[in-house]
Amino acid sequence: MRFTIPFVAAALALSVAACKKEPTTPPQPTAAPTAAPTAAPTAEPTASASAAPEVPTAWSDELTKEQKGTFMKKVIMPAMAPVFQAADAKKYAAFGCKTCHGPEFKDPDEFLPALTMKGDKMTAFADKPDVSKFMMDKVLPEMAKAMGMQPYDPATKKGFGCGGCHKIDMK
Ligand code: HEC
Ligand code: HEC
Structure with a gap:
């Protein structure tokens, strides 16, 4: 549980970085993508609840x-x-x-x-x-x-x- 949080944080940081359009800084390849899915499950709910909730931009039946x-x-x-x-x-x-x-x-x-x-x-x-x-x-x-x-x-x-x-x- 304790060391899963850094992986989640890394994954979040990555997805945040992916949203910013900064073509001059190439994304750094890291090991996070493979590590996150296996480590995350139990830590996920608390980790995502403490992060700022993302507000959808429009209504959709697909939303959770x-x-x-x-x-x-x-x-x-x-x-x-x-x-x-x-x-x-x-x-x-x-x-x-x-x-x-x-x-x-x-x-x-x-x-x-x-x-x-x-x-x-x-x-x-x-x-x-x-x-x-x-x-x-x-x-x-x-x-x-x-x-x-x-x-x-x-x-x-x-x-x-x-x-x-x-x-x-x-x-
Ligand atoms: C965003 C949701 C929403 C939409 C869209 C909407 N209504 Fe309503 N309507 C309400 C709410 C909420 C109330 C209850 C208001 C209250 O409690 O005073 C209400 C109440 C009413 C009432 C009073 C019902 C009663 O018996 O007291 C009527 C008539 C009504 N709406 C007609 C319409 C019509 C016609 C449309 C489409 C043009 C419409 N509404 C669209 C939310 C909506
Ligand atoms: C002005 C009217 C209105 C108000 C106020 C409102 N809602 Fe809604 N809500 C709707 C309508 C209409 C839908 C259904 C939309 C659809 O399914 O197309 C809905 C759907 C939802 C759903 C999805 C339900 C489902 O079964 O999928 C949730 C959850 C929800 N509202 C929560 C809230 C919460 C929490 C609040 C107060 C912070 C709130 N709503 C205030 C009109 C309203």
């Missing part, structure tokens, strides 16, 4: 659960808290993970009220026009941007839409 959590905390929260708080500072003073995930931490589409599509119309725009407009004009575009996605486009049926957070029932 941990990376998704980091992304939510570092990217989604700072992007979305001001959006909700600008609409109602008092109601959203305690804006947090729970606002979208609920107290039991469900997926948002299991926690938030489901929306209903009748034909090609979403009933919420008639039933709850104010909140729907806020969702459409503010929440959706900001969330799509923060996720690194395009907002939903009805023409192509692609992009991040109301269904990114709400379940949508087809009637």
